Amino acid sequence: MIKELKRLLRKNMFLYIFLLLLTSAFSFVFVLLDNPGKEDGYAGPISGMYNTYISSYDLSYNAYLKNGLSFDKYTDLFNSLSTYDKWEYVTQTSFPIKTDDDVFFSDNLLVTNNFFSHYGITAENFDFNTGFSSSYAEKTYSIVLGSDYKSMYSVGDEFTTFDFLTDEETTFTIVAFVDKDCYYTDPYSKEKISCDNYSFIPILGELANNRDCRDLLEKSFSGFIFSEKSFFEVEKEIRFLENEVGIGSLKVVDTDNTYRYQEWSKRYERMSDEVYDYINKVTWILSICLALIIGFLLTSILYKESYTWGIYLMCGRSISDIQKILLSFVLSLCLICDLVSIIVICLSKGSLICIAKLQFMYLVIVAISYLACHRVLKINSLSLLIGGKE
């Protein structure tokens, strides 16, 4: 049988080489089509002031803070972010405050002093740099209210809440009212928002390494950086500061571009879906073509040999012997082609799926050619081939 295989292979050497070239070229195309280069979309910087959003919404950060590890480092990082001279770091975390008088300060921001200077927010007879502070150790906080609250409270009033950071009672002292018609801009929507019905609580102050302060610190990391530098430079410098302090990585988001990027990437995805579909179709069509070509070539080789099969039968081979020869011929051809394509795919860094698809294709080829030959053997009544025809 091996002798017969060798004979078949030797006889069809050129076809064999052709098949090999064909399959390797095909596998290469297969790989190319399989990796339609997934690009990252970045819309590019926009002019003017950039803002960058950073937050501690990062698992390792939270875990560190919750467990009180590296508390000093975090406060250091926070301070260096706040006081860094290349940008303005404005934290503005909102959370509701409910007083015992059932007044509900829904629009409440936890801010640094930078916030007021950045937006040019002023208060009559009040210096935010000195009077706006809290002692977290003693649980005394100052609060600045919008002008709308002037009718309810006056400077120096105190009120107690339950919902700030902990369920414990917390006392706020009103230290100032923001002047009428002061605005800040929402960094996301770029909307101008009136401060009239807002309240502001300072972040900076004496911090103690306890749960409340750690929660506060975690919250206060959420802030915006306003800089004339681009997002990437800002991000670089944040990483630099982090490195200096020696702790993990904050989540840094390019707010200016996030919105645009989302839009853009959606469009890109949609387009890429279409492209993917198209490419998928092309690969399928190519695979079917290749399977047909190989199947056809193999079948024609074996068909051409049917006269020889008749002679073999005459000389004492059985039909099943011949079928075995056919199958092993088809198998060995496909196996070698398959090996070559696997090597090509590996060299051109194709995916496993690519290889799996190819295996499937070769299985189909083997099945098609074998069935075809089987049929040829049956239909081509071999007795006719060798019978005398006068």
Added chain:
Amino acid sequence: MSYIQLDNLTVEYNIIKRKRKNTDESPSKKIALNNINLSLENGDFIAIMGKSGCGKTTLLNVIGTLLKPSAGDFYYNDILVNNLNEKALSDYRNSEVGFVVQHYALVDDMTVYDNIALPLSFRHISKKEIKERVSSLLNKLDISDKALNYPFELSGGEKQRVAIARALINNPSLILADEPTGALDEATGKEVMNLLKSLNKKGITIILATHDSDVASYANKILRMRDGSFI
């Protein structure tokens, strides 16, 4: 008990229907052999004569087990061949029967030597023995100088002698010759027939199918066929 016995042998071919414009509906079955009864003794030389299409080749193919009869029994040395499995049938073809056909049925890309040795290569026989047996046949048939030639380099008569050598390689007791002279000129045809005759004299049973009465005259007995039956 006879050497070869055919009882009510019938062969029907399934016609693959092709659409033809003029013919009416053609039957989907063609009866090629119709209730054939035949009994042969060892050492016979019979000729089956008849026009083209009367069923000679079909009959030889049944006896050569290349074709299964649709009905009836075929006994060889009292063995019911119909019942044998594929392996036994191929062994029978390999060692009991030699085929000689009109167009020689040689493998084009094998040398004369390899063609003659082909039936031996299907059995476990040592190279040395193969060589001995092939060379002795090459000598007997006077083609030893052609051993390494390919079939296309030979004349028709030489090709037929190669085919006969291959048929003889396993010392068969039966030779099925289907129009062995059909592709040869008269002189070479006579040579081939004389060769077959001498083989028969050595005890090999020969069944010859031909449409030529001159060729048939070499046989000891002539059976005439028409439309699948003896007449």
